[in-house]
Amino acid sequence: MTRLTRSFAILAALGLATGAVSVAPPAAAREYVTVTVTDRPPPPRFERPPPARIGYVWAPGYWNWYGGRYVWVGGHWNPVRPGYVYRPPVWRPYGHGWRIERETWVRDGGWHR
Structure with missing residues (x-):
């Protein structure tokens, strides 16, 4: 192996190592905006499961709050x-208004592999 070829090989290996170390995975954070609505949400629509x-x-x-009004979001x-239980969104009284708790998955305490 010539000196020039060896230098290029070392330079390429350093470049690959630097690139592999500097890659950062995307952040898995969620952003939530909480809105308190003064109007009571309409009763749920009937949907046949x-x-x-x-x-x-x-x-x-x-019912979701969007654009200053309630908008129906279909099922x-x-x-x-596995190991989680689905909790649908629900509107709850909050102070002098209403606030939505978004859908979520919670750990099932009685679940075992």
Whole structure:
């Protein structure tokens, strides 16, 4: 191996090592905006749940606050997460208004592998 070839090989190896070390994974943070609404949310709309699907849980529809008014968001399927329980969004009284608790997955304390 000539001196010039060896120098290029070392330079390439250093470049690859520097690139591999400097790669940062994207942040997994979520941003939440909390809005308190003075108007009580409308009653939920009736949605007939579709037949069960293996490996999925049905997330019922709910009223969301968007653009200064309530907007209906239809139900949808979510993939099951073993060891977790799905909690749908719910509006709760807060002070002199209403605040939504977003859908979430919580650990199932009685679940074991």
